[in-house]
Amino acid sequence: xxxxxxxxxxxxxxxxxxxxxxxxxxxxxxxxxxxxxxxxxxxxxxxxxxxxxxxxxxxxxxxxxxxxxxxxxxxxxxxxxxxxxxxxxxxxxxxxxxxxxxxxxxxxxxxxxxxxxxxxxxxxxxxxxxxxxxxxxxxxxxxxxxxxxxxxxxxxxxxxxxxxxxxxxxxxxxxxxxxxxxxxxxxxxxxxxxxxxxxxxxxxxxxxxxxxxxxxxxxxxxxxxxxxxxxxxxxxxxxxxxxxxxxxxxxxxxxxxxxxxxxxxxxxxxxxxxxxxxxxxxxxxxxxxxxxxxxxxxxxxxxxxxxxxxxxxxxxxxxxxxxxxxxxxxxxxxxxxxxxxxxxxxxxxxxxxxxxxxxxxxxxxxxxxxxxxxxxxxxxxxxxxxxxxxxxxxxxxxxxxxxxxxxxxxxxxxxxxxxxxxxxxxxxxxxxxxxxxxxxxxxxxxxxxxxxxxxxxxxxxxxxxxxxxxxxxxxxxxxxxxxxxxxxxxxxxxxxxxxxxxxxxxxxxxx
Amino acid sequence: xxxxxxxxxxxxxxxxxxxxxxxxxxxxxxxxxxxxxxxxxxxxxxxxxxxxxxxxxxxxxxxxxxxxxxxxxxxxxxxxxxxxxxxxxxxxxxxxxxxxxxxxxxxxxxxxxxxxxxxxxxxxxxxxxxxxxxxxxxxxxxxxxxxxxxxxxxxxxxxxxxxxxxxxxxxxxxxxx
Numbered sequence: 187x188x189x190x191x192x193x194x195x196x197x198x199x200x201x202x203x204x205x206x207x208x209x210x211x212x213x214x215x216x217x218x219x220x221x222x223x224x225x226x227x228x229x230x231x232x233x234x235x236x237x238x239x240x241x242x243x244x245x246x247x248x249x250x251x252x253x254x255x256x257x258x259x260x261x262x263x264x265x266x267x268x269x270x271x272x273x274x275x276x277x278x279x280x281x282x283x284x285x286x287x288x289x290x291x292x293x294x295x296x297x298x299x300x301x302x303x304x305x306x307x308x309x310x311x312x313x314x315x316x317x318x319x320x321x322x323x324x325x326x327x328x329x330x331x332x333x334x335x336x337x338x339x340x341x342x343x344x345x346x347x348x349x350x351x352x353x354x355x356x357x358x359x360x361x362x363x364x365x366x367x368x369x370x371x372x373x374x375x376x377x378x379x380x381x382x383x384x385x386x387x388x389x390x391x392x393x394x395x396x397x398x399x400x401x402x403x404x405x406x407x408x409x410x411x412x413x414x415x416x417x418x419x420x421x422x423x424x425x426x427x428x429x430x431x432x433x434x435x436x437x438x439x440x441x442x443x444x445x446x447x448x449x450x451x452x453x454x455x456x457x458x459x460x461x462x463x464x465x466x467x468x469x470x471x472x473x474x475x476x477x478x479x480x481x482x483x484x485x486x487x488x489x490x491x492x493x494x495x496x497x498x499x500x501x502x503x504x505x506x507x508x509x510x511x512x513x514x515x516x517x518x519x520x521x522x523x524x525x526x527x528x529x530x531x532x533x534x535x536x537x538x539x540x541x542x543x544x545x546x547x548x549x550x551x552x553x554x555x556x557x558x559x560x561x562x563x564x565x566x567x568x569x570x571x572x573x574x575x576x577x578x579x580x581x582x583x584x585x586x587x588x589x590x591x592x593x594x595x596x597x598x599x600x601x602x603x604x605x606x607x608x609x610x611x612x613x614x615x616x617x618x619x620x621x622x623x624x625x626x627x628x629x630x631x632x633x634x635x636x637x638x639x640x641x642x643x644x645x646x647x648x649x650x651x652x653x654x655x656x657x658x659x660x661x662x663x664x665x666x667x668x669x670x671x672x673x674x675x676x677x678x679x680x681x682x683x684x685x686x687x688x689x690x691x692x693x694x695x696x697x
Numbered sequence: 698x699x700x701x702x703x704x705x706x707x708x709x710x711x712x713x714x715x716x717x718x719x720x721x722x723x724x725x726x727x728x729x730x731x732x733x734x735x736x737x738x739x740x741x742x743x744x745x746x747x748x749x750x751x752x753x754x755x756x757x758x759x760x761x762x763x764x765x766x767x768x769x770x771x772x773x774x775x776x777x778x779x780x781x782x783x784x785x786x787x788x789x790x791x792x793x794x795x796x797x798x799x800x801x802x803x804x805x806x807x808x809x810x811x812x813x814x815x816x817x818x819x820x821x822x823x824x825x826x827x828x829x830x831x832x833x834x835x836x837x838x839x840x841x842x843x844x845x846x847x848x849x850x851x852x853x854x855x856x857x858x859x860x861x862x863x864x865x866x867x868x869x870x871x872x873x874x
Contacts, residue, residue, distance in 0.1 A: 200826040631816065
């Protein structure tokens, strides 16, 4: 919904803030930087920035990735790059050297996703690691998605003389930190021709990789320091399906638990124009001990999905499913508190559907776990209906306390759900477990054949609506013979907590 | 401007700085919340435009192009987990409730923008500070227009929420005062 007033207000605030910052850059600074760039290029062309600006050639003190390379002392002659680049400033031997606050080698994939791994740097003076940032090998769950070629960007304005990027296969389970010393595949090993330059290269193959990007940086006293960035990378490409594809997206059953979102592509079938892979944020999963996802995708390549922290966008897990129209799913247990978001990366031409659900108690709210429905009065053994939390169907209802609120799912597929058989003009008893009392209840019905799991059925009949605080609602059913799906909207309470829900049950009305 | 770039006129750097410097600075600062880093972005963006601007065929696309470079520079500057420097301005209650309320709302909006994920923040800055059309924002960030529309909608929803929360808090404070 457009809100021009709010957008105008935002525009005004941003302009007043952005324009209030004084512009302190002057032409002299631009010209000086330009001279540096040109001189660097000349140096490169004449071979002054030879590939040999390595540790051994210049006698530079540095250590390798695992700290295994000894210091070899300062160089006899400073490299020529000192005159034209912005070298690192080593104030005294052994001291932490100055790095710009943003330093890091940034990998950018074709989706323009930036992977800035943890930075590790080593003093040229004594070979000791300099504390720059928390450094630890990334966990498999932190694998970002990648696609196509990668670009490594050198920190701009900084004289990076040499860049080497290596890849090692990354185990998806039980990662072994020593994997870094396994013979790597060298992806890039070359000079950067200018500060601010970048190098693009193809990822090694589809799969999970740990990439190590290492740069040589000249220092003010004529030596070289190393900065390196390690990041995990999941390479995947849009590929044609090897076999004939189904015509349209098949139905999938919702996952167990409380439904949190149910999202699908606008198209129900593969549109046939592959090549543009996009990343989308699908929905939010409320804080819960574990999550269930049901996924189906039809089209080229695969659908990659990840769960990230809603507050920080930090990744929790990621995986992928082939877009082969075969329903798939994931069950994820999490330790970190807070809501999560689900993102997918998929070719725009693909059809897909992703349903997310929470399992276990949602934080801070003791919820009913089941809706029970019985054709007998009083109820004896009922059957469990499909449960999902929702929003009030009556906006005038009094809110009693904390509300567990999430999206009302669309009419879900009920193929595998148990059926309640009921006589024509019979009654259904409906109640919640865990001692929740019903305040309001509304029942609507649609023919079973109308439910496709993707859209709202065209024919919906209002069956019953009532206000009363009771343990059990007795709902008269007046429907023609046949199979139906009932949607039961309800408002209930337990102590001072409220619960709004939309739940579904499959019934068979006898002739 | 493009003609001047093709001829490498000496005054081109000056012209670029005068014409686009402030806007680039604003975009970079709003994304990064760091003046020094924003300065660096201005320098690198103008030098990049100076070096590659002659390759641009459509003169009318120059502004969007240079802002695209600036955004990419700013995004590459941002470090993972970088500290966001928040504006901590306490509204002067003595200056009147309306003024204090406006200042509170302004701070809440800016804080809300600073809290957005960086890509979303960049989209908001390009759309609402630089006034670029959605298609240009999408091109600058390497996303589809639909993705950007969705991001902007999400951002606006979040900002409205943060503003509403601040408003409620202010009301409560006022009632207790």
